[in-house]
Amino acid sequence: xxxxxxxxxxxxxxxxxxxxxxxxxxxxxxxxxxxxxxxxxxxxxxxxxxxxxxxxxxxxxxxxxxxxxxxxxxxxxxxxxxxxxxxxxxxxxxxxxxxxxxxxxxxxxxxxxxxxxxxxxxxxxxxxxxxxxxxxxxxxxxxxxxxxxxxxxxxxxxxxxxxxxxxxxxxxxxxxxxxxxxxxxxxxxxxxxxxxxxxxxxxxxxxxxxxxxxxxxxxxxxxxxxxxxxxxxxxxxxxxxxxxxxxxxxxxxxxxxxxxxxxxxxxxxxxxxxxxxxxxxxxxxxxxxxxxxxxxxxxxxxxxxxxxxxxxxxxxxxxxxxxxxxxxxxxxxxxxxxxxxxxxxxxxxxxxxxxxxxxxxxxxxxxxxxxxxxxxxxxxxxxxxxxxxxxxxxxxxxxxxxxxxxxxxxxxxxxxxxxxxxxxxxxxxxxxxxxxxxxxxxxxxxxxxxxxxxxxxxxxxxxxxxxxxxxxxxxxxxxxxxxxxxxxxxxxxxxxxxxxxxxxxxxxxxxxxxxxxxxxxxxxxxxxxxxxxxxxxxxxxxxxxxxxxxxxxxxxxxxxxxxxxxxxxxxxxxx
Amino acid sequence: xxxxxxxxxxxxxxxxxxxxxxxxxxxxxxxxxxxxxxxxxxxxxxxxxxxxxxxxxxxxxxxxxxxxxxxxxxxxxxxxxxxxxxxxxxxxxxxxxxxxxxxxxxxxxxxxxxxxxxxxxxxxxxxxxxxxxxxxxxxxxxxxxxxxxxxxxxxxxxxxxxxxxxxxxxxxxxxxxxxxxxxxxxxxxxxxxxxxxxxxxxxxx
Numbered sequence: 001x002x003x004x005x006x007x008x009x010x011x012x013x014x015x016x017x018x019x020x021x022x023x024x025x026x027x028x029x030x031x032x033x034x035x036x037x038x039x040x041x042x043x044x045x046x047x048x049x050x051x052x053x054x055x056x057x058x059x060x061x062x063x064x065x066x067x068x069x070x071x072x073x074x075x076x077x078x079x080x081x082x083x084x085x086x087x088x089x090x091x092x093x094x095x096x097x098x099x100x101x102x103x104x105x106x107x108x109x110x111x112x113x114x115x116x117x118x119x120x121x122x123x124x125x126x127x128x129x130x131x132x133x134x135x136x137x138x139x140x141x142x143x144x145x146x147x148x149x150x151x152x153x154x155x156x157x158x159x160x161x162x163x164x165x166x167x168x169x170x171x172x173x174x175x176x177x178x179x180x181x182x183x184x185x186x187x188x189x190x191x192x193x194x195x196x197x198x199x200x201x202x203x204x205x206x207x208x209x210x211x212x213x214x215x216x217x218x219x220x221x222x223x224x225x226x227x228x229x230x231x232x233x234x235x236x237x238x239x240x241x242x243x244x245x246x247x248x249x250x251x252x253x254x255x256x257x258x259x260x261x262x263x264x265x266x267x268x269x270x271x272x273x274x275x276x277x278x279x280x281x282x283x284x285x286x287x288x289x290x291x292x293x294x295x296x297x298x299x300x301x302x303x304x305x306x307x308x309x310x311x312x313x314x315x316x317x318x319x320x321x322x323x324x325x326x327x328x329x330x331x332x333x334x335x336x337x338x339x340x341x342x343x344x345x346x347x348x349x350x351x352x353x354x355x356x357x358x359x360x361x362x363x364x365x366x367x368x369x370x371x372x373x374x375x376x377x378x379x380x381x382x383x384x385x386x387x388x389x390x391x392x393x394x395x396x397x398x399x400x401x402x403x404x405x406x407x408x409x410x411x412x413x414x415x416x417x418x419x420x421x422x423x424x425x426x427x428x429x430x431x432x433x434x435x436x437x438x439x440x441x442x443x444x445x446x447x448x449x450x451x452x453x454x455x456x457x458x459x460x461x462x463x464x465x466x467x468x469x470x471x472x473x474x475x476x477x478x479x480x481x482x483x484x485x486x487x488x489x490x491x492x493x494x495x496x497x498x499x500x501x502x503x504x505x506x507x508x509x510x511x512x513x514x515x516x517x518x519x520x521x522x523x524x525x526x527x528x529x530x531x532x533x534x535x536x537x538x539x540x541x542x543x544x545x546x547x548x549x550x551x552x553x554x555x556x557x558x559x560x561x562x563x564x565x566x567x568x569x570x571x572x573x574x575x
Numbered sequence: 576x577x578x579x580x581x582x583x584x585x586x587x588x589x590x591x592x593x594x595x596x597x598x599x600x601x602x603x604x605x606x607x608x609x610x611x612x613x614x615x616x617x618x619x620x621x622x623x624x625x626x627x628x629x630x631x632x633x634x635x636x637x638x639x640x641x642x643x644x645x646x647x648x649x650x651x652x653x654x655x656x657x658x659x660x661x662x663x664x665x666x667x668x669x670x671x672x673x674x675x676x677x678x679x680x681x682x683x684x685x686x687x688x689x690x691x692x693x694x695x696x697x698x699x700x701x702x703x704x705x706x707x708x709x710x711x712x713x714x715x716x717x718x719x720x721x722x723x724x725x726x727x728x729x730x731x732x733x734x735x736x737x738x739x740x741x742x743x744x745x746x747x748x749x750x751x752x753x754x755x756x757x758x759x760x761x762x763x764x765x766x767x768x769x770x771x772x773x774x775x776x777x778x779x780x
Contacts (some may be wrong), residue, residue: 084709088682089666
């Protein structure tokens, strides 16, 4: 068969191999067992720029001296000992220093995956074979993916920090330095629009000296990069600044910037500031950097808007609080003034009543003396007048006495103690002959014991009983019932219960129409004509005031002509 | 097949010598301090090794597979479950963003497997005083059963698997895996015999 084809199978094999070597998309380097180059395929010629004829027969390390300095000779020696090695691009970058196959890969040399194996012939190791694969494009792609991933991480880091922060403005200052470093920016400026909306105030900056920050502390709209961006409300990018002759760019030029980008910070379409980044080495921004900084600006805009809303809310709260404080102060002042004048008035009426009594007694004494001395000389008319004078004096006297009692209520305090109503009522009844009449007052037992100031309670019950016996239609015998009731109250769900003693004074008198119920507890309020029933109109006012003093309540249920049922309520002893 | 405690000790010691070399090579390569421990060595019939391994490794496994030939021949494998493989490559390359075993990561893993397998089998070769030659290492990601069935197909001789539980430690992390060396019964007998001699020589020294 060999003869038929006219060529040996060995020669055939060589031919095929040579053809495949030339066609191979990988580098194939063959050495003998002294590491002299014996095979150098077209791919290697193409990528190394070294022709086969110039390297064949030369020692591998002579052609590539850095293999030894990078300790890669060990892999060839291992192959001569029968070992196989794989050299990954991640660990080694490259075996042979070739130019990267793609432009802008970011790698200074072609990235390679390399396999080094022994070359075996008839069970003998006769040399080495090295396969070099160009993986630059793959590694470049991986690096881009990595960068994208890192940016995404940075985005979520920035976003979560801005959203979590209770002080977004401060947080913005803290995150810029980190972002700038991460994306390779040399400086940044963050301006905020002032309240008038005409100027930008520097909020934070980095990568520039402090005096520069002071110099650009406030800028006008339209001035410099940030002012232009704020005025036009759009992203402004300046490239190759050092070559620019534009007036606006001179500030950036003087700071040594080569390229700048500025994004407006917008919140719901409203301008709140600007965010600018600057480069000092590269003359322009990559499209991904433009996009990245734009997204950061969006985030920052949202955070600052949140911060401004928060501040506005706090200011409003503060205003409200100080207003409430002012109001409270005013109320206190007015109350104090009112109390002062009230005290003055009370003191005045008390002293008036007190001072009136002495001359009154004088008048009464002389009138009585006049009646006694001039028994036979007085005409019937004179006697009638004298009676009227004495009646008026008596009325004026009771009035002054009641006013004094009323006035004393606010000045004298005695301790609150359990008061046994049984004793108290007996004392009161014994002092008023009208009450002492058998059958007039009925006390319904048992009587509960309230906590009260005894003199005040005594005054209240005296007044109520006096009224009850007084306001009875002519010809009707007064009937009065005094009884008590224990009440339990709960002001709100969850609060403790309180116990009260309610003392009723019920009579069979003329009664009070319900339309007057509110009025009768005021001072000088009388319902009947003065002639029908004697009295000063202060009695119930005294009761009301006394009950207020003791933390009690007073009330009434009555209808005209059906008798009256007054009650007072005081804390019970057991509560 | 059970190993005597002497055999087991001797094997562990021998593999540790290989591992120390591998760890030192890996440390030089990555710039991180890496150690490689062997807590446990055992021998199984190849039919049974799948069950043994699936007790600790589940799901897809990444394996670096290297055929060696010469007077003693067989298959060497470094097995890591996919998660461990990913963590290991991430730690070795300082690339925290790796989310999958991409081509670049697979290559790194292949180089690591090659280093570990070469070191271990190199020690065996020296012991047996034979020249062992290796084929190019390959990386596969597949289920453990699929992996093992591809190794048993078409074998007539009885085969055994020497399984070496291994633990990589680097940058405060531990990553567990297995080194599996599959040998024919004659190769294994020869290995164990030489192991006995070596152990004796060690004791005599």
